[in-house]
Amino acid sequence: MLESLAISIVNAVPVLSGVPLWTITLLIMVVVAAIVLTFAMVYSGLATYVERKVAGDIQARVGPNRVGPVGLLQFLADGIKLLLKEDIIPAKADRFLFVLAPYLVFVGSFAAFVVVPFGVGLIASDLNIGIYYVMAITSLVVVGVMLAGWSSNNKWALLGGMRAAAQIVSYEIPVGMALLPAVLIAGSLSLQDIVRSQGGLFGIFGWNLFHNPFTFFSFFLYYVAALAETNRTPFDIPEAESELVSGYHVEYSGIRFAFFFLAEYGDMFIVSALAAACFLGGWHVPFLDAEALPAAWGNLFSLGVFLTKTLGLVLVMMWIRWTLPRLRVDQLMRMAWKYLVPLTFFNLLGVSLWLLLFHGKGIPQMMASFIG
Amino acid sequence: MKSHAEALPTQEMLINMGPQHPSTHGVLRVILRTDGEVVVNAKPDVGYLHRALEKIGERVTYAQYMPFTDRLDYLASMNCNAAWAWTVEKLAGIEVPERAEYIRVIVCELNRISSHLIAFGSFTADMGAFTPFLYAIRERERINDLFEDICGNRLTYNYVRIGGVSADLPDRFLEKTKEFLDYFEPKVPEYNKLISYNKIFVHRLANVAVATPEDAVGYGLTGPNLRGSGVPFDLRKNEPYSVYPKFDFDVCVGTGERGTLGDCFDRYMVRINEMKESVKILRQAIAQIPEGPVMAKVPRMFKPPVGEVYFRAENPRGETGIYLISDGTVNPYRLKIRAPSFVTMNIFEKITKGLMIADVVAVIGSFDIILPEIDR
Amino acid sequence: MGLKAYLYDIWEAVATTAKGMRITARYGMDPRETITLEYPEERWEPSERFRGFLYNDIKKCTSCTLCVRVCPVDCISLEAVRGADKKMVLASYDIDIGRCMYCGLCVEVCPPKSLKHTSGYEKASVDRGGLILHFVHEDAGEIKARVAKQVAEAAAKAEAEKAAKAAEEPSASGATPDDGSNEAPAGQPASPPAAAVNPARGGAAEKTPAEGAKEEGGKPEEPPKKGGVETP
Numbered sequence: 020m021l022e023s024l025a026i027s028i029v030n031a032v033p034v035l036s037g038v039p040l041w042t043i044t045l046l047i048m049v050v051v052a053a054i055v056l057t058f059a060m061v062y063s064g065l066a067t068y069v070e071r072k073v074a075g076d077i078q079a080r081v082g083p084n085r086v087g088p089v090g091l092l093q094f095l096a097d098g099i100k101l102l103l104k105e106d107i108i109p110a111k112a113d114r115f116l117f118v119l120a121p122y123l124v125f126v127g128s129f130a131a132f133v134v135v136p137f138g139v140g141l142i143a144s145d146l147n148i149g150i151y152y153v154m155a156i157t158s159l160v161v162v163g164v165m166l167a168g169w170s171s172n173n174k175w176a177l178l179g180g181m182r183a184a185a186q187i188v189s190y191e192i193p194v195g196m197a198l199l200p201a202v203l204i205a206g207s208l209s210l211q212d213i214v215r216s217q218g219g220l221f222g223i224f225g226w227n228l229f230h231n232p233f234t235f236f237s238f239f240l241y242y243v244a245a246l247a248e249t250n251r252t253p254f255d256i257p258e259a260e261s262e263l264v265s266g267y268h269v270e271y272s273g274i275r276f277a278f279f280f281l282a283e284y285g286d287m288f289i290v291s292a293l294a295a296a297c298f299l300g301g302w303h304v305p306f307l308d309a310e311a312l313p314a315a316w317g318n319l320f321s322l323g324v325f326l327t328k329t330l331g332l333v334l335v336m337m338w339i340r341w342t343l344p345r346l347r348v349d350q351l352m353r354m355a356w357k358y359l360v361p362l363t364f365f366n367l368l369g370v371s372l373w374l375l376l377f378h379g380k381g382i383p384q385m386m387a388s389f390i391g
Numbered sequence: 392m393k394s395h396a397e398a399l400p401t402q403e404m405l406i407n408m409g410p411q412h413p414s415t416h417g418v419l420r421v422i423l424r425t426d427g428e429v430v431v432n433a434k435p436d437v438g439y440l441h442r443a444l445e446k447i448g449e450r451v452t453y454a455q456y457m458p459f460t461d462r463l464d465y466l467a468s469m470n471c472n473a474a475w476a477w478t479v480e481k482l483a484g485i486e487v488p489e490r491a492e493y494i495r496v497i498v499c500e501l502n503r504i505s506s507h508l509i510a511f512g513s514f515t516a517d518m519g520a521f522t523p524f525l526y527a528i529r530e531r532e533r534i535n536d537l538f539e540d541i542c543g544n545r546l547t548y549n550y551v552r553i554g555g556v557s558a559d560l561p562d563r564f565l566e567k568t569k570e571f572l573d574y575f576e577p578k579v580p581e582y583n584k585l586i587s588y589n590k591i592f593v594h595r596l597a598n599v600a601v602a603t604p605e606d607a608v609g610y611g612l613t614g615p616n617l618r619g620s621g622v623p624f625d626l627r628k629n630e631p632y633s634v635y636p637k638f639d640f641d642v643c644v645g646t647g648e649r650g651t652l653g654d655c656f657d658r659y660m661v662r663i664n665e666m667k668e669s670v671k672i673l674r675q676a677i678a679q680i681p682e683g684p685v686m687a688k689v690p691r692m693f694k695p696p697v698g699e700v701y702f703r704a705e706n707p708r709g710e711t712g713i714y715l716i717s718d719g720t721v722n723p724y725r726l727k728i729r730a731p732s733f734v735t736m737n738i739f740e741k742i743t744k745g746l747m748i749a750d751v752v753a754v755i756g757s758f759d760i761i762l763p764e765i766d767r
Numbered sequence: 768m769g770l771k772a773y774l775y776d777i778w779e780a781v782a783t784t785a786k787g788m789r790i791t792a793r794y795g796m797d798p799r800e801t802i803t804l805e806y807p808e809e810r811w812e813p814s815e816r817f818r819g820f821l822y823n824d825i826k827k828c829t830s831c832t833l834c835v836r837v838c839p840v841d842c843i844s845l846e847a848v849r850g851a852d853k854k855m856v857l858a859s860y861d862i863d864i865g866r867c868m869y870c871g872l873c874v875e876v877c878p879p880k881s882l883k884h885t886s887g888y889e890k891a892s893v894d895r896g897g898l899i900l901h902f903v904h905e906d907a908g909e910i911k912a913r914v915a916k917q918v919a920e921a922a923a924k925a926e927a928e929k930a931a932k933a934a935e936e937p938s939a940s941g942a943t944p945d946d947g948s949n950e951a952p953a954g955q956p957a958s959p960p961a962a963a964v965n966p967a968r969g970g971a972a973e974k975t976p977a978e979g980a981k982e983e984g985g986k987p988e989e990p991p992k993k994g995g996v997e998t999p
């Protein structure tokens with residue numbers, strides 16, 4: 020895809036014909052990566068602001084309102100503060116791993132943005148193993164978190180790191196199992212294909228959410244498991260500030276801490292984007308086909324739709340966070356292995372049987388063919 | 392074949408929880424010996440906030456000690472003020488005007504509500520839900536407003552005096568209190584809906600750190616912690632003082648509704664229910680309060696007779712007992728305070744064995760300890 | 768655990784969570800539920816009995832030292848000398864609001880009701896000396912010297928009168944008033960100010976009389992904002 024884009028650019032601008040094609044391709048890659056990274060950073064910054072505003076509203080407070088209009092620039096102020104803070108590395112820490120850990124976490128979370136289908140044509144790289152890639156790359160976070168906990172040479176951090184590892188590894192299974200129905204229906208691992216498979220039928224009834232009862236439950240199972248995978252309340256036991264002070268990143272300060280922080284919000288976006296793409300029809304809206312619009316407008320429109328859905332889910336995560344208490348570590352494990360894993364397997368079986376019995380047709384589709 | 396433990400030997404880990412830790416409610420230090428997440432032993436180490444309050448008592452006059460009782464249990468200053476006043480009055484045999492006693496009961500019960508609000512809020516915050524804490528603080532602010540009207544301070548009230556109270560109730564105080572009660576009463580069921588019966592919350596507390604009734608009595612638990620174990624002992628009923636016998640209220644006890652009798656959830660629910668009972672007492676007190684003076688005649692150079700006295704009062708955290716020896720001079724000869732939180736820490740080591748680290752936090756929260764009182 | 772209990776468990780978790788989320792959503796949506804007072808712009812009205820910073824109206828103060836004696840933390844320091852008309856004259860009256868615990872005992876005992884709690888609660892200082900409120904703005908030493916002079920003058924006058932009255936008895940002479948704090952010989956300037964300054968004032972620089980006079984002429988109802996002392 021990028022190569023064809025490079026060729027078309029060379030064709031359009033004859034001056035570039037002397038430059039080797041691979042440099043142009045590389046340049047485009049860098050630009051795309053920069054755009055995605057900038058988006059991810061700005062989103063993460065704004066998400067921290069929104070999180071605090073939501074917390075404020077729910078808790079009968081105001082929330083940040085001093086920096087800029089209604090406090091909108093608070094995240095910039097926070098970012099600058101974190102940048103300027105003293106970078107402390109504990110004396111007995113394993114320096115190399117201590118420095119490495121935040122990057123692993125950050126990369127693990129932000130590399131996943133590459134395959135997020137933002138719009139009709141807006142995807143940095145439409146990998147044919149999209150979902151698989153996301154699952155794999157976000158697992159990198161575990162390594163970073165473990166390293167952070169271990170290298171800090173702090174017992175609280177170590178406990179937090181171990182908890183995080185146990186939790187994320189356990190919850191990978193229900194997350195993957197809950198996403199599989201969407202893959203089965205679309206017959207592809209590419210996120211863009213999965214989104215495309217949900218079009219038609221007035222836009223909304225094509226969504227996997229309404230495909231059959233099993234996919235309906237699959238969405239909620241996925242959402243709960245994904246909450247746990249992002250270490251959000253009520254599953255924030257690796258951080259658990261009232262038990263472990265702040266878990267694996269207790270010894271981090273300044274920009275290294277900011278990396279963990281940004282990664283958490285990046286993770287929230289990724290899991291919400293996956294939920295939106297796999298169950299809520301991605302950039303599809305009722306009664307309007309974005310693909311039929313002119314390219315520029317279609318892309319812009321579908322981007323808006325996709326972001327609305329994703330950020331809506333992120334908002335619900337925040338709402339949940341400021342309502343619920345947190346589980347204990349053994350209860351968390353019990354929830355994964357006794358509730359989520361069996362239920363997601365059951366759902367997967369149900370969806371498979373459904374597809375086999377009804378030749379891949381969902382309830383809305385069958386009703387549509389029944390009526391018309 | 393080697394057993395699992397031999398093949399993979401584990402090592403105990405020693406962790407200091409505190410003195411600076413978000414959920415030790417101040418500067419409590421708990422020395423944890425853990426096997427992974429499981430606590431082998433949790434030993435509380437107190438004394439980081441020791442200010443020699445008992446010794447100070449021997450160096451100041453009886454009236455001067457009143458502001459120091461504010462600092463004994465700063466979330467229930469009014470109760471500590473009143474306990475000190477009742478002790479000295481018992482020693483010197485001072486008759487207190489009835490209106491003053493009613494005012495004391497009103498402020499004590501208001502303070503009990505505000506103290507239990509903090510207990511409820513900080514407990515939920517310990518369990519990871521931060522929002523109820525701020526709701527509790529919001530309600531407490533209104534009580535603080537009332538106290539500011541009545542005595543001018545919002546935390547260390549120093550309102551009660553030996554022989555009465557420092558000033559009569561301000562205008563509209565009783566109406567404002569009624570307004571607050573009308574506002575507050577529907578909030579308690581809301582808390583229950585929001586968090587008390589939340590599945591996660593119940594799971595975190597039920598069957599955790601069970602103090603059997605025998606243990607609770609044996610280790611000297613008092614107040615809500617004792618009643619949480621199902622022992623219906625409340626000094627306001629069992630050893631009535633002041634004008635408490637004139638009021639009709641129930642003693643809340645734990646029932647083991649979600650788990651075992653005497654678990655963290657029972658202790659928590661006792662506090663929630665006691666707030667309702669305090670509202671009941673307050674309504675009766677407001678309806679019955681007589682007119683009259685609020686201060687008995689107490690000489691400025693107050694010298695109680697030679698003798699000793701022990702008085703105990705039902706404070707939000709349990710039984711605050713004050714033992715006082717007078718040698719007939721203006722200063723007490725010896726002052727000893729039985730602080731409920733301090734005594735409560737005795738059972739800590741026993742009931743935290745085999746729990747998880749997160750449960751230790753729950754136990755500290757469910758006992759509703761306060762460090763200035765533990766260390767004095 | 769049977770299937771029914773298993774499913775009921777899940778249902779209970781979902782239902783109670785939904786209940787809680789409904790409550791938080793209501794608070795989140797309703798702007799009337801916001802209770803924050805945005806402090807520097809909005810302020811709450813302190814109640815009538817509010818115990819803020821202490822203020823002593825030195826014109827009314829009788830230097831009875833009851834407040835000094837009742838203070839549990841000894842944050843009030845007072846110096847007074849007996850004046851020519853046998854009344855006590857305040858030489859210095861300082862309150863260390865860094866130590867004060869706002870218990871209000873001193874206000875309660877004050878016989879002329881000159882000591883009061885104001886509604887002030889905002890103060891910041893970079894050193895502890897700045898937290899000491901001075902209510903007598905002149906230097907203690909100078910006041911003492913002046914009073915001593917007045918006393919001496921009065922004594923001299925009385926003596927002169929006495930001498931004029933009973934000129935035949937020259938033996939009645941030169942008795943200074945019996946006042947412990949007035950050690951200066953009659954008619955001469957008092958002992959050096961450094962010796963008279965209360966040690967509670969710590970490192971605070973001494974004030975020139977001009978400064979003191981200027982501040983005294985300021986707002987009579989409020990305690991001086993800066994504590995009246997510059998840091999050395």
